[in-house]
Amino acid sequence: MTELPDVETLLDAAVSALGGARRDGQVAMAAAVDDAIAAEEHLVVQAGTGTGKSLAYLVPAIHHALRTDSTVVVSTATIALQRQLIDRDLPRLAEALSPLLGREPTFAILKGRRNYLCRQRLQTADDEPEDAALFDPHQLSSLGRQVKRLHEWADVTITGDRDELVPGVSDLAWRQVSVSANECVGASACPFGQECFAEQARADAGGVDIVVTNHAMLAIGAMQGYQLLPDHRVLVVDEAHELTDRVTSVATLALSERSVTTAAKRAARLCEAGLTDRLTETGEGLGLMFADEEPGRIDHIPEGLAGAVASVRDAAHACITAIGPASGEQDPETTTARKLALAALEEVHDSAVGVLESFEPPLRDRRDVVWLAKGGKQAPSLHVAPLAVGGLLREKLWGDRTAVLTSATLALGGTFDTLAMQWGLGRQTVLEAQEARPAAARGRAAGPVHDPRPGTDASDAEATQATESDEAEPDPTSAGEPRWRGLDVGSPFNHARSGILYVAKHLPTPGRDGLAPSYIDEIAELIEASGGRTLGLFSSMRAATQATEELRERLDFEILCQGDDSTGQLVGRFAEDEESCLFGTLSLWQGVDVPGPSLQLVIVDRIPFPRPDDPLASARQRSVGAHGGNGFMAVAATHAALLLAQGTGRLLRSMNDRGVVAVLDPRLAKARYSGFLRSSLPPYWGTTDPEVARAALRRLAAAPVTASPE
Structure with missing residues (x-):
């Protein structure tokens, strides 16, 4: 094969063909990805908004695929990014690079x-x-x-x-x-x-250069041993900050009366009536037990509930045994019915087994958490989830391939420590900035990983004692983890000149009874100063709805609220009407990309710690505490830092954007853990003076395209 141009030459050609400009961070990232692939060493890259990270990993990925006649897999967390890669980035990139490569690179998308x-x-x-x-x-x-x-x-x-x-x-x-x-x-x-x-x-994905998939596919393949993806030695994980949650979701088992009833109905034509009737009855018994139990985490399973789950397990196993292996030739309808029945029965059986086995070790040594979910329109269901998935990722994903993990938000508290631990990676080999990219490139190398572990239960008192220096003890299962390099290539945005981080230090600490009147007043004053143009990120739908209802009566600006229409439609209307506001909760913290004057103020009502009754987060905190670590910092503060970084990152989406991020929770200025949280955010210029923030917003409203918030 003809010698291929190097990665930097290909990147320059791609950027030129696409009408872009050279970005030092993008060049640094592409070089680091190329080096990592060549050295077969994992790479973690934080690349801020505007870096152009998709080209920075796609170009070296294509270069490697063509040079070695192999496939590179790219995994994302969201459908939006999958579509961007398949419908826009890869087609344009393939056309731009084909003259230099001798053929057009090929690509395909593969889902579950x-x-x-x-x-x-x-x-x-x-x-x-x-x-x-x-x-x-x-x-x-x-x-x-x-x-x-x-x-x-x-x-x-x-x-x-x-x-x-x-x-x-x-x-x-x-x-x-x-x-x-x-x-x-x-x-x-x-x-x-x-x-x-x-x-x-x-079939379409077989033999192509780049296969785009999702984190769930990676998890299913890893846990169940299916050969879902083409053979590949290089894996790129974009939106890597969501990897742990997506894998945990796939690994979570659920058991409900409905799932038992469905399994019994599917098995009815294949088993004796007595067996399926017994399974149906055990499901009804399970439902009765659920009615008597309070929702939430279950540390010690009541005898009655344990008996109901065991009955479901045994009845499902009896049906599976009765169906037995396939015998001889079967018509397609029977084959399908048998497969559907066995799948439902095995899911019920395995979930019941998972629940019961999770309680066998002493509480301190458990690797799973069980909880009962019920309330509202939700049918009661019992869930069991792993406390950590790092071991699974380490064994099934990282061991025999080179991985590149990237996102705009990975360095929490100034290091990659916590996320690296969650992914099952070992201690970091520091990659100095000057070794990874041109001296002009902005950014910083991440410090060495200390390998804290997930989890523990922390009271409010313990939380106030946490400091930035708190670390969890090393994970005893981390021996032999792969080595990796970490790099922060920065962002082309000058955050300190383009944005203000205003913390409302004078407000009271947020309570649990909705937004206080002083919070509503503060939001109203900020929106008035901004002339609308506000994205309100709330910690709960209750708070978003309260703010919407009260402020619609006080302000002349249109206030859109999540749930009024599909999220995509609401974001579109918000972007089109420069004086509108959009209020909502979790999906807006990470899913809004509105460059330009329609978004010049981001309001965060409170630090987004997990709910105290969140069963998985509380169990993880307790686990870290039980092994000598600081569960609050390892779990709750990390969760909050990640969401805060994502949410405040909604402000600057293009080089001309200007604005203010207003965090109403005074704990971001006062609490001892506030330094950890602030160091996870983009480096905006900071103030606690409300008049400074309002004055900046008024200047921007007067000249939204060219004014500076300084």
Whole structure:
């Protein structure tokens, strides 16, 4: 093969072809990714907004794929980034680089089987779900219309990809026409195997240079041992700050009366009536136990609940045994019914086993946490989740490949320590900034990893005693972890000149009874000064709704609230109307990208610590504390720092953006852990003077495009 140009030459050509300008941080990141791949050493890169990190990893990834005739996998957390890579970045990049590479680079997207319509399942899809009795007639009528629409769409779609169905359908409707990997009978046994959308997607991904997937696919492949992705030796994890949560979500098991009933109905035509009746009865017994229990974390399972779970386990196992292995040739309908029944039964059985086994070790040594979720419209369900997933990632993902993990937010408290621990990486080999990139590039090398572990329970009193220097003790399971390098390439934005971080030090500490009147007054004054143009990030939907209702009566600006319409529609309206405001909760902290004068004020109502009754976070805090670490800093403060960094990062999205981030929670100025939180944020110019913030906003409102907040 002809010698390929080096990565820097390819990057320059790509940036020029796309009409961009050279960015030192982007060049530094591309060089570091190329070096890491060559050295087969993991790399963690923090690249601030505006760096152009997708090109910085795609160019060396393409270079490696073509040079070695191999595939590189890129994983993201969100559909939005997947679409950006597949629909915009990769097509433009492939066209720009093909003259230098001798051929056009190839790429494909690959998702989990559940994301694709199943033609075999479509043939047996009912207008009503198996647990139809649990739904109201209006919901079932809507479901029937949606399933009919899916039948019509199946005749015209080329990919069968759910994300290409616009407008979409409910999860309930989609479940009627899709299957998980456990439920699939396999292409060889399926009468539609040659027309299978999921198999076609896998075929399309075979042999291409770049495969784009998601964190859930990585987790499923790692946990269940499926060969879901093409063979690859290089893995790029974008939006890496979400990796732990996505993997934890996939690893979480759930058990409910509904899941037991569904399994019994699926098994009814394959088992004796007595067996499935017994399984149904155990599900009903489980539901009765749930009714008597309070929601929340369960440290010691009551005898009655343990007995109900054990009964479900045994009844599910009896049905699985009765169905037994497949015997001889079976018609497609029977094969499908058998596969669906076994998948549901095994899920119920494994969840019950997981719940019961989690209580076997002493509390201090447990690796899982169990909780009961109930309330509102949520059907009661028992959940079991791992306290940590670092060992799984270390063993299944990092061991035999080179990984590049990147995001705009990775260095919490000024280092990569905590996230590296959560990912199961070992101590860092420091990559000095001058070794990684040109001297002109802004940024900093991260300090060495100290490997704290997740978790512990911390009271408010313990929280106030935490300091920036607190670290958890080393994880005893961390021996033999892979070595890695970390680099922060900075951001092209001059945060100190473009933005102000205003902390409302004079306000009272936020309580649990909604927003105090002084908070509403403060928000109103800031919005008046800004002339609208405000993104309000609230710690709860209750607070967002309260602020919306009270301020709509006081202000003349349009205030949009999450839930009024789809998030995408609301963000679009907010971007179009420069004097509007948008209030909401979690998805807005990370999902809003509105450059320009429509967003010049970001308001955060309080530090986003996990809820005290969050079962997983509280169990992780307790675990760290039990082993000598500071659970509050390792879990609660880390969670808050990550969300604060993401939320405050909504302010500057382009080089001309200016504005103010207003954090109303005075603990960001007063608490002893505030230094850790502030060091995780972009380096805005700081003040606690409300008039300084309001004056800056008034200047920006007068000349929103050119004014400086100084």
